[in-house]
Amino acid sequence: MDQRRELDETVNHAAHEDEGRVPRAFGRKGKAPPGSPRPRKAKAVAVAVGAVAGLLIGTFTVEMGRVVGQNRKEAPLALDADASARPWKRYGDWPKANWDKFNTLAKTDASPPPPKTGEVKKIAEAITGDPAQGQKLVFDRSRGGGCLACHAAGQASAGQQVGNVAPDLSEIGNAGRTDEWFYNYIFDARVYNPETVMPPWGAHGFFKDEEIRHMVAFLKTLKTPLQYKTAIDDPNKRPVPKEDRDNLDPMVNPGMWAIDKAKELWVVKGPSGAACAACHANAEAQFKTWAASMPRWEARVNKVLGVEEFVFRHAKATTGHAWLMQSEPNTAIAVYLRHLANGAEIKVDVTSTPAKAAAARGHQIMERKIGQLNFACLDCHNPSKGALKWIRGQWLGESKGQIPHFPTWRTSRLEIWDIRKRFQWCGVAIRADELPPEAAQYGDLELYLTSLNNGLKYNVPGIRH
Amino acid sequence: MATPTPRVRLPAKAKKGEVIEIKTLISHDMEMGTRKDADGKTIPRKIIKQFVCTFNGKELFKSDWAPGISANPYLSFFAKVNESGTFDFAWHDDDGSVYKTSSKIEVA
Numbered sequence: 139m140d141q142r143r144e145l146d147e148t149v150n151h152a153a154h155e156d157e158g159r160v161p162r163a164f165g166r167k168g169k170a171p172p173g174s175p176r177p178r179k180a181k182a183v184a185v186a187v188g189a190v191a192g193l194l195i196g197t198f199t200v201e202m203g204r205v206v207g208q209n210r211k212e213a214p215l216a217l218d219a220d221a222s223a224r225p226w227k228r229y230g231d232w233p234k235a236n237w238d239k240f241n242t243l244a245k246t247d248a249s250p251p252p253p254k255t256g257e258v259k260k261i262a263e264a265i266t267g268d269p270a271q272g273q274k275l276v277f278d279r280s281r282g283g284g285c286l287a288c289h290a291a292g293q294a295s296a297g298q299q300v301g302n303v304a305p306d307l308s309e310i311g312n313a314g315r316t317d318e319w320f321y322n323y324i325f326d327a328r329v330y331n332p333e334t335v336m337p338p339w340g341a342h343g344f345f346k347d348e349e350i351r352h353m354v355a356f357l358k359t360l361k362t363p364l365q366y367k368t369a370i371d372d373p374n375k376r377p378v379p380k381e382d383r384d385n386l387d388p389m390v391n392p393g394m395w396a397i398d399k400a401k402e403l404w405v406v407k408g409p410s411g412a413a414c415a416a417c418h419a420n421a422e423a424q425f426k427t428w429a430a431s432m433p434r435w436e437a438r439v440n441k442v443l444g445v446e447e448f449v450f451r452h453a454k455a456t457t458g459h460a461w462l463m464q465s466e467p468n469t470a471i472a473v474y475l476r477h478l479a480n481g482a483e484i485k486v487d488v489t490s491t492p493a494k495a496a497a498a499r500g501h502q503i504m505e506r507k508i509g510q511l512n513f514a515c516l517d518c519h520n521p522s523k524g525a526l527k528w529i530r531g532q533w534l535g536e537s538k539g540q541i542p543h544f545p546t547w548r549t550s551r552l553e554i555w556d557i558r559k560r561f562q563w564c565g566v567a568i569r570a571d572e573l574p575p576e577a578a579q580y581g582d583l584e585l586y587l588t589s590l591n592n593g594l595k596y597n598v599p600g601i602r603h
Numbered sequence: 604m605a606t607p608t609p610r611v612r613l614p615a616k617a618k619k620g621e622v623i624e625i626k627t628l629i630s631h632d633m634e635m636g637t638r639k640d641a642d643g644k645t646i647p648r649k650i651i652k653q654f655v656c657t658f659n660g661k662e663l664f665k666s667d668w669a670p671g672i673s674a675n676p677y678l679s680f681f682a683k684v685n686e687s688g689t690f691d692f693a694w695h696d697d698d699g700s701v702y703k704t705s706s707k708i709e710v711a
Contacts, residue, residue, distance in 0.1 A: 388610065388628055389610070389612060389626050389628050389677055389679075392675065392677070395630065395674070395675045398608060398630045398675075399630075402604070402605040
């Protein structure tokens with residue numbers, strides 16, 4: 139079966155050459171001027187070589203529709219262009235602040251250095267502050283989300299959709315803690331617990347000294363457990379969101395626009411005269427499992443290559459279309475390619491040497507603290523910390539089970555997000571500058587995360603809040 | 604933009620007097636007429652400006668759309684059916700094109 143497919147591809151080359159416009163032969167590097175005529179002799183030789191190569195490749199075992207073996211035919215990739223817009227600018231409808239004084243996934247030395255364990259700020263006298271002011275500050279969403287994102291804090295907070303990532307503080311005033319402990323815990327909890335999830339509210343500039351004193355005064359008044367009115371108010375009783383919409387029904391999921399659009403783009407000829415359809419006339423048959431093997435280590439770009447970046451580089455090399463990452467055509471085709479692999483089991487390579495190293499880097503990346511809020515991925519997405527709990531009204535998922543529905547339509551944003559855009563937002567949401575979507579760090583992270591989902595099946599486009 | 608694909612979903616059978624839901628969807632980029640291209644020239648407006656549904660030739664539902672209309676708009680509405688027949692749907696484009704589809708219903 140595989141032999142015939144390889145030969146069919148070389149036969150298609152010959153047929154299309156008759157139209158006077160030449161799709162690039164597989165494996166050929168470098169650029170030919172568009173529309174350059176091919177001498178007859180070279181054409182015959184190329185077809186013969188292609189046929190022999192097809193036979194050779196066909197002798198390797200077929201596994202899940204892919205050729206496994208050293209001599210897999212390489213898809214042409216444009217290596218001489220940036221896969222996303224330059225200069226990289228944050229999306230216009232995202233928060234505009236820049237956080238260059240804090241770590242990103244690419245910069246690990248930007249944030250102020252952490253304090254040494256035990257290096258507390260000495261507070262000799264009792265803290266005087268205004269509890270009413272303190273309550274306002276504790277409840278204030280604009281200060282990096284505020285305390286109630288993770289903590290319940292007394293009866294007044296019962297109707298505020300508090301989170302439960304962190305301990306309920308409603309009786310903290312009775313817990314025998316010193317003023318010095320309260321102050322330092324808010325200023326920079328790392329002096330007590332270097333592994334803490336608690337953001338360094340003072341050290342990273344969210345609250346001033348006087349404000350923290352007001353907050354301490356408020357917390358000291360909290361001495362009675364709170365009573366929630368309804369199950370929705372209580373993060374320990376709130377029903378966990380369950381997605382049950384039919385994401386593949388275009389009348390339910392607006393994200394299905396991508397499938398129509400991709401089919402339309404598939405036959406549009408690019409600057410070099412070819413369309414995707416020139417080599418991939420039957421996408422449905424050819425890509426039943428391809429996307430389930432992505433992302434993958436790609437030596438030619440010396441990093442992990444995801445579907446979206448692949449679409450840019452491969453389309454540019456073969457058709458001339460410059461479908462930049464995060465553009466409408468790129469998104470449509472990337473969604474379509476994954477959609478064609480719906481039902482296929484995710485199976486990414488993390489055993490070959492460079493892939494194994496990339497996945498290990500991806501794992502380490504999940505432990506890296508970034509942003510003004512000083513969070514690592516695992517702070518929210520590991521069940522031993524924040525996963526399967528609430529941040530205000532948002533449920534935090536675990537690392538396994540998210541990838542299969544990306545790219546997803548987001549009803550709260552009215553657009554499709556792929557996994558790279560999701561990574562970018564995770565950064566911005568915790569006040570860390572995002573990287574361009576094709577960043578090597580995102581690739582490592584995507585490979586590691588996808589490997590955690592090996593065995594699960596794609597269901598794309600998804601639909602989520 | 605390829606020729607817009609209209610889709611319609613309604614029950615194949617219904618009882619006399621029943622209220623049914625008619626779901627419609629069409630793919631269309633809906634160019635507002637205020638965006639500018641890379642050279643700074645305004646991209647001309649091209650939207651679907653009217654949607655009409657008739658039943659057995661009689662107008663049942665008509666809607667005029669303006670540039671704020673969503674791309675790939677989903678529209679659903681309800682109709683009371685008293686007899687068998689054919690629903691005809693037409694989407695009228697700024698450029699004069701009309702995209703059509705029909706659906707039959709059997710009413711017992």
